[in-house]
Amino acid sequence: MKQHSFKVVIPARFGSSRLPGKPLLDIAGKPMVQHVFERAVETGINPDGNIVVATDDERILNICHGFGAHAVMTASEHDSGTDRLAEVAEIMGWDDESIIVNLQGDEPLMPHQLITKVAINLAENKSAGISTLSTPIHDADDLFDPNIVKVVTNQTGLALYFSRAPIPWDRDNYKSASKATMVSLPHPQRHLGMYAYRAKTLKTIAAASAADIETLEALEQLRALWLGIGIHVESISEQPGHGVDTPADLERVRAEFTHQ
Template identity: 40%
Template sequence: MRVVVIIPSRYGSSRFEGKPLADICGKPMIEWVCRRTIQAQCVDSVHVATDDHRIQEVVSAFGGSVVMTSSTCRSGTDRVAEAAQRLGLDSDDVVVNIQGDQPLVDPRCVDAVVQPFHDDPTVKMSTLAFAIVDPREINDPKDVKVIFDNKGDALYFSRATIPHGRDGSSGYDIYKHLGVYAYTKKFLEQFLAFTPGRLEEIEKLEQLRAMEHGHRIRVVVSPYDSPEVDLPMDIQRIEARMAALGLC
């Protein structure tokens, strides 16, 4: 079973055009994501999937691997699936989908999201959660929350605060969903063949599609946060965290 990280990356964005190439501590953001994920112990290879030659040139310049994909991909997951096909992966190989706007992704997160495939042969898809420590994230719809059962399988993902204490109670953990997924290549292809679900359309959360079609998503709680860069103003916050970690 090979473990292959594929980082979907596009240049165009209504909120932050050219985001993958944004400078963070002297390196383009996509380079940080590549260099950190390749440090994971379980990873066989890391590839950037893009349809933009500017991204291709930058990734090639720092020695990264690029898979050119179609410009008609509807989502990052579509782009990951196309790249996995072009790479000739086997149906049982594990594909790790990491968003290209997570320059602080911890290599141990990659190992953690892959571990369920070794522990439980019935797992087809997994993802990560992090116990929220920043109160702002609890009510911010940008930060997706997840709840899961005693086995670790997701019960629901939402932009709302879940669980919601009826009596205003507190003192319990609320988990943020981290944008790192792993799937067998076979299930990734099945997932994209599913019709979008009603809850997916309401919440605008693609992962709900798998659950609406009756499939489990194993959730692994990670002690390592992986904050995303959504807007240019986020870069200063990320650079401050990198400086505190001695990365820049």
């Protein structure tokens, strides 16, 4: 892969049950979405036509244009982020082999090195249509937390399954959430929700119906596995900075920027 030859799409919806207007919330004097855009710019790719904010609200669109980002309006009824990315790829006219990183609009602390890493990983794994990241789980509470998605891979790093349940299940040591001991090797892996896709993979997924396992677990990446699309997963040693899902997350991230 030639250095800096990928795209970044930043989905930034206005609606959020816990933080309405989340992309516009102020962090250190800037809207959150601007911080995320700046993380993408830090990868070194040319922002013009390669970094795109995808929104469903004109207020976000106008703010993005104000700080110089390329932003496009997308449909409000998309069921998943994958569908929104597929629409952006069509709007932008990107070819089927383009590599597109989905950088969530509530990740202002995402290191630019990881954005680049997930793109390069996909370019180097020709049998995969998607790449993503994981980090080891060392705490039993995290292992049994359904809000923390776990992933198991094969020997080549391709995902076997993602689940909100604790996987792999250590029969002898995971008696229950209160009695679990973290002694099994390798450590369970926490999935980090940043992806790189080939544009043709986005089209395939968006054209398919939801899979039963996807609906059951409420995990859209399971549709790709159901369709036989390879997902390459690289384990990194440390989890990146907090995303923003709750008011408490917002204050934590604001504090991080205050101390930078």
